[in-house]
Amino acid sequence: xTVMTQSPATLSVSPxxxxxxxCRASQSVGSNLAWYQQKPGQAPRLLISGASxxxxxxxxRFSGSxxxxxxxxxxxxxxxxxxxxxYCQQYNNWPLGTFGQGTKVEIK
Amino acid sequence: xxxxxxxxxxxxKPGESLKISCKGSGYSFTTYWIGWVRQMPGKGLEWMGIxxxxxxxxxxxxxxxxxxxxxxxxxxxTAYLQWSSLKASDTAMYYCAxxxxxxxxxxxxxxxxxxxxxxxxx
Numbered sequence: 001x002t003v004m005t006q007s008p009a010t011l012s013v014s015p016x017x018x019x020x021x022x023c024r025a026s027q028s029v030g031s032n033l034a035w036y037q038q039k040p041g042q043a044p045r046l047l048i049s050g051a052s053x054x055x056x057x058x059x060x061r062f063s064g065s066x067x068x069x070x071x072x073x074x075x076x077x078x079x080x081x082x083x084x085x086x087y088c089q090q091y092n093n094w095p096l097g098t099f100g101q102g103t104k105v106e107i108k
Numbered sequence: 109x110x111x112x113x114x115x116x117x118x119x120x121k122p123g124e125s126l127k128i129s130c131k132g133s134g135y136s137f138t139t140y141w142i143g144w145v146r147q148m149p150g151k152g153l154e155w156m157g158i159x160x161x162x163x164x165x166x167x168x169x170x171x172x173x174x175x176x177x178x179x180x181x182x183x184x185x186t187a188y189l190q191w192s193s194l195k196a197s198d199t200a201m202y203y204c205a206x207x208x209x210x211x212x213x214x215x216x217x218x219x220x221x222x223x224x225x226x227x228x229x230x
Contacts (some may be wrong), residue, residue, distance in 0.1 A: 001170070034216035036153075041202055043223055044145075044153065049216035055208075056218075087153055094213050095167035097143070099153040 006100035012108040032092035057069035110134040130204030135209035137185035138162040141207040
């Protein structure tokens with residue numbers, strides 16, 4: 001089983017600042033990596049698939065990079081609505097699509 | 109509009125059975141994989157299993173194999189997650205979610221249901 005490890009667990013950022021979230025896979029997942037955003041009381045929302053392709057309607061301030069085992073989600077200038085929990089998910093190891101444990105982005 | 113609508117919250121006792129549902133609309137239900145994801149209170153997301161409604165091909169995470177059953181009824185565009193004997197540790201929010209592209213196996217989930225809260229307590 002591919003284990004996904006996200007860091008940090010919590011990231012404190014001021015509005016307008018840049019946030020960088022990391023996700024590491026225990027074995028290569030190629031570019032089969034997605035990022036999701038989840039706000040309290042809501043279902044997760046797809047932000048990025050294929051490691052770097054933004055989903056429909058996702059603002060350009062969200063960007064994804066990486067391949068193999070190291071991945072990054074960058075939010076270029078945090079808006080108030082971006083404070084949430086972010087999960088990475090690998091879907092290379094079919095059929096098991098394991099999630100990371102999440103990174104909470106909170107207001108500094 | 110493409111959407112997945114899940115059945116309502118459930119409160120059950122240990123040992124009881126339960127089947128929750130996820131109805132797809134606005135797209136070809138039989139040609140997209142639909143997965144189930146568990147979120148225990150205050151915890152992260154766990155991939156449980158997935159079904160292709162077109163032929164009912166179903167796969168499970170080893171962690172959930174034998175603990176739950178996933179099925180689908182193509183005639184009413186609905187997927188199901190079922191337990192035969194609930195435990196208190198099954199208390200969680202359960203989400204269904206659809207793969208982004210038709211027929212593709214290696215894919216992310218782009219459409220999510222609103223979630224079904226299952227509470228198991230004596």
